[in-house]
Amino acid sequence: MIAEIIVSQGGGVRDIAVGDLLLWLQMSDSRETIRILTAYEWFRDLGSLPADAPPTLRRITYRSGQVHPEQLVDRYQLKCQSVRDAIVAYLLERSPAVDYGTVKALSTTLALRFWADIERHHSGIDSLHLSTEVSAAWKARLATKVVRKRQSDGSVVETTEPRRSAVAVKTQVRAFYLDLAPWALEEPEKWAGWVAPCPISAAEIVVKKAERQLKSRMDQRTRERLPAVPMLVKAAERRLKEAQARLRALNEAPLGTEFTVSGETFTVPKTTTRINGRPTRAWESQGVARDFGAEERLAFWAWAAIETLRHTGIRIEELQELGHHSIISYTLPTTGQVVPLLQIAPSKTDQERLLLVTPELADVLSTVVSRIRGTDGRVPVIPSYDGHERVWNPPMPLLFQESHAAERHRLSANFIRRAINETLSDTGLLDSAGKPLTFQPHDFRRIFITDSILNGLPPHIAQVIAGHEHIGTTMGYAAIYPADAIEAHRAFIARRRALRPVEEYRTVTPEEWDEFLGHFERRKLALGECCRAYGTDCAHEHACVRCPVLIVHATERPRLVEIRENLQARIQEAEREGWLGEIEGLQSSLTHAEEKLAQLDAQIARKQEAVDLGIPAFREIVARTTTVDTPQGLS
Structure with a gap:
């Protein structure tokens, strides 16, 4: 490629400038990209490029700065x-x-x-x-948006959905x-x-309604994904072991031979163009080529990202900014014990914080450091691009980096998401809609906070660990499960029950339960319902019209009017026939019937009439009054 540039542009090797490589990069296809990037590295090391030339050609071709x-x-x-x-x-x-x-x-x-x-x-x-x-x-128009979805047959269907933003x-x-x-x-x-x-x-x-809806959706998403984390962790470990076994078997097999690993047979290419003389691809028995190097790379970083995110609850941009210098040790002043800590660089809220490194997380970080170390035993120092601010950060010994396309660069957020979801696809889990379950890096942050609070971590401590400015944000991340509320309520009832006599909580016999239910059945009367307490007898020998606990339904008013008229007729008959012994009892029933009829009419009238609440005058709501003195000479 260098010879082609010299023949095309003229001059010698040291006459090749940055513009020549950029022009050649635009004219070449994707297969020449690695060679051009490698050539740029060589020219930079030779010192033939200007002093202000960027450390990598990627700064010029793939990343743009801030726009006015x-x-x-x-x-x-x-x-x-x-x-x-x-x-x-x-x-x-x-x-x-x-x-x-x-x-x-x-x-x-x-x-x-x-x-x-x-x-x-x-x-x-x-x-x-x-x-x-x-x-x-x-x-x-803003309230809705048009969504285009591609169907299985390749056609595109447009649908209208509410715009959440x-x-x-x-x-x-x-x-x-x-x-x-x-x-x-x-x-x-x-x-x-x-x-x-x-x-x-x-x-x-x-935004209260929108916030409640968002909170409900996020809680449902967290509840759906929290039980899947153990399966995801196991799938990541299994995929990494299998990918490493395949790559190790490929490196040990001679060129042009076959090898078997995990019950699968592969064929090694007869030749390779790699510098170390070992291929990273092999052929399946069906003739399909597989890149074992790419599979191992994807499986390793998926495992590292999943473990780091679930043990720390950090954001994806904070994960990308983790450096070798972020791993620090702290000596407890009381016991002298050395405690490993992870320093999280300021990200969204510009709050720097320290996290305790668990043994599981320490194993992950040590494995990552061992993988990315150079031949001199040091973690390479590389620049990184801030996609939010559109600026290049100074070179740092980042942990989530790799060598690709002839240069070292930081792993992108899209690569980490793809690695996690490809690992998740092996579990075969489905969401509530029946589609393959997917994870976003921020899901691990919500799961971390929810799991910590549910297991007894005080919310204000979780706020410090998560780096939130307000505790309300932390509690917004925590998804409360209905089962947890039920268990907490049951525990409260158990504590209250322990303070009361034990005999009050004996098991009810079937006969007692039937009698209890029968009491409510016997409350139903022709005029309404009898509201006497359970376990008490009728005090009026079933003369319900006289009973004060009889609740007459509004629909039974005509029946009550008939009873009143019947009582009046019977009183007249008793007076005519001289049945003086019955007149007193009939008169008492008539009095109670008229009282109940009056109460029922008043109840119906209250429901039908409008209530005027009134508007208070200013003098009724004023808190205090002041007096203004009139100056002399003014009236």
Whole structure:
């Protein structure tokens, strides 16, 4: 390749510049990438490249730096120049106080989700002052999104789903409008021209319901994945042992021969182009080539990532920033015992913290360090790219690194996710929807916090370990299981029961239980229900009309009226016939019947009439009054 560059460009070997390699990289296919990257390393070691040349060609070809807010907004080709300038000025004003990722997200929200959508559906608008119809139409479109899903036959089906980020988008747009107003008071010449009424009210950005829904989804996700962690750990260990056994058998087998491992037979290639003379690929009996080196690499880093994440609960970016210097030892002042600690670099909240290294985690870290050490016994120092801030970090002895494409680089977050999910696919576990179960690195963080709190770790200690600013965030990560609430309630009842006499909790006989249930059956009467206590007899010899514990149903009012009329007729008959002994009892029943009828009518009237709560006057709610003295000469 170097000879081809010399023939094409002219000059000698030391005349090859960085631009020549970049030009050749653009003209070549993917198979030449490794050779070009290797050549760049050689030229850098020879000292023929400029002093300010990047340590790797990957810095130039694969990673871009931060983009100016003006370029971020211009990606969406807004038609209204005035609004475009307002968004750019707003991003420039906000950028010193926030990180680059926030500025980029704001540009997407304001330029794409908000104004580009309005220009697409309402042409001719050239001001932030939106009418009610335009803002309402935009909110309606924002509430849903179109999702394209590829079917098994290759066709693409479009479906409409609710947009979960709608409240967040409206919140950022509302902040954009509300920030312009106070800025206009301070710098009217710069901001006054863009001030307009905010089209989003405070009631539209209430996130309590969305937060509860998110909490419910995350708790369900954690409950579904916590029981799968032991199976995932076993699958990772098994895959790593099998991959190492296959690679070891391949290295021991001569070229062109067959070897058998774990019941599978493979054929070693007859030739190889690798420098060490050993191939990493072999052929299956069906003629399919398998890269044992790539399989072992994927299995090892999957095992290392799973073990580190589940034992520490750190974030994925914190995992990528772990370095050899992060492993420190601490001597207890009281006993002199040396305790290994893991120093977590500031990540999301810029809070540096120390975690206790368990024996299991220490075994994982020592294995990783042994794997990545160079020939001199040191962990290679490599630069890493911060995808959030779009800057290159200074070289560090990172733990999650490997040599690939002729250079050492940090493992990407996508590679770690793919390694974990490929390991999980071997378990055959399914989620609640019947699809293969998947893990995100952040799932281990939620599982770690949930498992720690459920096993007795105080929440405020879990907050320190997780690096949260507020304990509410930590408790939001913890998924409370219904079974745990039930067991806690049962334990509370057991403690209360221990304080009461034992004889109160004897086993009820079937006869007693039938008698208890029969009591409620015998409460049903023609006029309603008898509400006498269990175990008591009827005090009125079943003269229910006289009984104060009779509850008459509203539907039985006609029957009660008939009883009253019948009693009146019987009293008249007794008076006519001279049955003086019955008149007193009939009169008592009539009195009680009329009382119950009056109570029932009053109850029905209360349900039908409206209640005026009233509005208190100012003098009724004022807390205190003040007296203002009138100056002399004024009336």
